[in-house]
Amino acid sequence: MKRKKVSTPAQWILGLVLAIFLLSSAIILVVNLRPLYYSLIEPLKLTESSGLSPEQIRANYDALIDYNSIFYSGALHFPDLAMSEEGRIHFVEVKEIFVFLQIAAMVSGVLLLFFGASKLRKKEPQFLKTGALLSLLIPAIVSALIAVNWDNAFVLMHKLLFDNDYWIFDAAKDPVIHILPDTFFLYSALAIVGLVLLGAVFSYFLYRLILRKDRSFDN
Numbered sequence: 001m002k003r004k005k006v007s008t009p010a011q012w013i014l015g016l017v018l019a020i021f022l023l024s025s026a027i028i029l030v031v032n033l034r035p036l037y038y039s040l041i042e043p044l045k046l047t048e049s050s051g052l053s054p055e056q057i058r059a060n061y062d063a064l065i066d067y068n069s070i071f072y073s074g075a076l077h078f079p080d081l082a083m084s085e086e087g088r089i090h091f092v093e094v095k096e097i098f099v100f101l102q103i104a105a106m107v108s109g110v111l112l113l114f115f116g117a118s119k120l121r122k123k124e125p126q127f128l129k130t131g132a133l134l135s136l137l138i139p140a141i142v143s144a145l146i147a148v149n150w151d152n153a154f155v156l157m158h159k160l161l162f163d164n165d166y167w168i169f170d171a172a173k174d175p176v177i178h179i180l181p182d183t184f185f186l187y188s189a190l191a192i193v194g195l196v197l198l199g200a201v202f203s204y205f206l207y208r209l210i211l212r213k214d215r216s217f218d219n
Contacts, residue, residue, distance in 0.1 A: 022135045024104040026199065027101055027192055029195060033191070059080070064078070068095050076091050090167050093166075138193070
């Protein structure tokens with residue numbers, strides 16, 4: 001007899017956990033994907049805008065990424081760039097966000113490892129479909145905002161995340177802005193959207209695969 005698949009509250013919660021994992025993991029992966037940034041140094045003409053060599057640009061970018069790691073303790077220090085007090089405060093706030101995302105990725109990953117694996121062993125994969133659908137909302141919203149106006153989307157994101165305007169850098173006081181152009185963040189946003197979309201599609205196809213095998217077994 002064919003078993004009826006029902007999406008319980010537990011399945012919906014686990015689906016939300018999956019969506020959180022896909023989003024937080026995608027952001028953390030892209031942020032730490034240093035070759036992506038390195039590959040843009042020449043196309044974005046960062047040496048001309050900053051007056052630094054490619055090696056110096058990489059070293060200063062690496063210092064920022066290392067600082068945002070949950071495993072890093074200590075103050076941020078750029079090897080070749082000055083930093084204002086407002087800039088320092090902003091990067092502290094940025095680190096708090098990234099630490100939160102890293103914790104979210106680890107916690108959601110552990111929950112999926114235990115509870116998700118248990119559901120899959122029981123042939124109850126509904127959370128995969130729920131998580132995939134919830135995850136698709138993120139690429140849809142972000143892609144729509146980018147398509148309408150990236151500059152406005154970039155400003156809106158900062159206004160939502162920060163309660164001050166310290167993210168508006170004065171290049172004379174915080175020359176780091178010369179090596180972090182808006183275009184780089186656009187490419188990063190597109191990469192994040194792509195990874196989330198890939199994770200959502202994989203989750204949905206895994207859901208369909210498990211259902212197909214389960215139906216074959218029932219028949």
